[in-house]
Amino acid sequence: MKASGTMRGAVSELKEFERQAEAEKRQIAAVRENGVGLLTPELLERYSDKTNLPAQELVLAYGRLGGTVSFTPEQLHQMYLARKRREEKFNNRIYGVKIASLLRASRPADKERAKEVRNATLYQRKGNLLFFRVSGREQPFYRVQIRLENWQEALYTATPAMRAVREVLQGRVSIECPCGRHQYWYRYLATIGKYAIDPLEHDFPKIRNPKLTGCCCKHVLRAIRELGSNRVLLVLARQMDAERKKPGFKSVERKQMFNQSDLNILISRRLHRDAMAALRKYKAAADAMEKKQTPRRSSAVLQGIDPKVVQAVGDIARLYRQLNMDSGEAIRGIADKYKLNAAQIDAILKEDRA
Ligand SMILES: [Zn+2]
Structure with missing residues (x-):
């Protein structure tokens, strides 16, 4: 194929x-x-004290063709300060x-x-x-x-x-x-x-x-x-x-x-769209749970439970199924939070598959 x-x-x-x-x-x-001509931490540390800077310019090798580059003590002190500022940031x-x-x-x-x-x-x-x-x-x-x-x-x-x-x-x-x-x-x-x-x-x-x-x-x-x-x-x-x-x-x-x-999800464009759609559903389920939006009817064992919770559990279970992911963890989390027992969770999942 x-x-x-x-x-x-x-x-x-x-x-x-x-x-x-x-x-x-x-x-x-x-x-x-x-590497040659490296401005090592130890070297830079010598320029930490503005009142006690070494007097001479520092000459370092630059590249591997024999070139050099030199810095004044004041330049090196500025570099030291730049490092300090960055460390604190x-x-x-x-x-x-x-x-x-x-x-x-x-x-x-x-x-x-x-x-x-x-x-x-x-x-x-x-x-x-x-x-x-x-x-x-x-x-x-x-x-x-x-x-x-x-x-x-x-x-x-x-x-x-x-x-x-x-x-x-x-x-x-x-x-x-x-x-x-x-x-x-x-x-x-x-x-x-x-x-x-x-x-x-x-x-x-x-x-x-x-x-x-x-x-x-x-x-x-x-x-x-x-x-x-x-x-x-x-x-x-x-x-x-x-x-x-x-x-x-x-x-x-x-x-x-x-x-x-x-x-497949990371590379393919088509599957990427599928994943996006699945994710939108997931977000909708999460939002529905938080905003407590439109409820839907429930069976007898679910009487007294917030219908939005029922819907969210169903939506999440469906999403995880589509993604081939284990929904156990997610559903247990919701069950704990909203004090649902095993029979109620079963009823929700059954109703959802129906
Ligand atoms: Zn890069």
């Missing part, structure tokens, strides 16, 4: 991309090991920063460029670490990583998966992109702000970004946009449901590409 053939092709493409991204990571690390005792803060701190120029980035696909997960394949210009794709710092704690709650994931996405995240913009401008900021993912960068970006402004490259911004999409929300909710069912809550710490059915 053509559709499944296309999907198989997409999966092997993604596998090949992942192999390349790993090779590229090793290569960048090797080049970085041999982000709470650096906790890992990750909220997406809203990342967006606020990003430069308008990067946001503009992000609009031209064609595609970002979430394809793989390692515990709380998500991998995106993002279109690039210098090379076809970059592997952007986003770590959801609140994923683990959300796993242990009884909050229905869909809502739990939505909360996780509003929580703190850390970021990484292998592109030059991130490497030379922003990785140092991410490291001192404690929202970097390996590799970290401890040496000051003295040439490109001495004032330490900006935050995300266009690839990270594009991945963040995808992270906010309904299809990602759905797949992550399915992942969370599956992970919660594992004995002893063992989390998937191995790197794992999503299975066919999740990749």
Whole structure:
């Protein structure tokens, strides 16, 4: 069949991309090991005290062709201050920063460029670490990583998966992109702000970004946009449901590409529309429950129960069935909250299937 053939092709493409991204990571690390002329934390620390600055200019190697670049003590002191300000701006005792803060701190120029980035696909997960394949210009794709710092704690709650994931996405995240913009401008900021993912960068970006402004490259911004999409929300909710069912809550710490059915949602346009429709229903059910809208008739065993609750339970059960997700958790949550007993839940589900 053509559709499944296309999907198989997409999966092997993604596998090949992942192999390349790993090779590229090793290569960048090797080049970085041999870095020259680095403005290390220790070096910068010598310029912390304005009243006691070293007298001489600092001359550092620039590039690998024998060039040099020099800085006055006052320039270095300004860089030291820029680092201090940046450290204070982000709470650096906790890992990750909220997406809203990342967006606020990003430069308008990067946001503009992000609009031209064609595609970002979430394809793989390692515990709380998500991998995106993002279109690039210098090379076809970059592997952007986003770590959801609140994923683990959300796993242990009884909050229905869909809502739990939505909360996780509003929580703190850390970021990484292998592109030059991130490497030379922003990785140092991410490291001192404690929202970097390996590799970290401890040496000051003295040439490109001495004032330490900006935050995300266009690839990270594009991945963040995808992270906010309904299809990602759905797949992550399915992942969370599956992970919660594992004995002893063992989390998937191995790197794992999503299975066919999740990749279908993440890649296919048609299924994306289906997922959107399912999600709209879910939202409607949740809204109905909260706003207590139009009731519908109920059977005898359900007398005395708020009809909107009855409807919400039915809607959620149906949605989870459509998505092949276990609705147990979600329904138990509602049952607890609204004090429904097992017979009442059964009646609702029976009525709903009828
Ligand atoms: Zn990038």
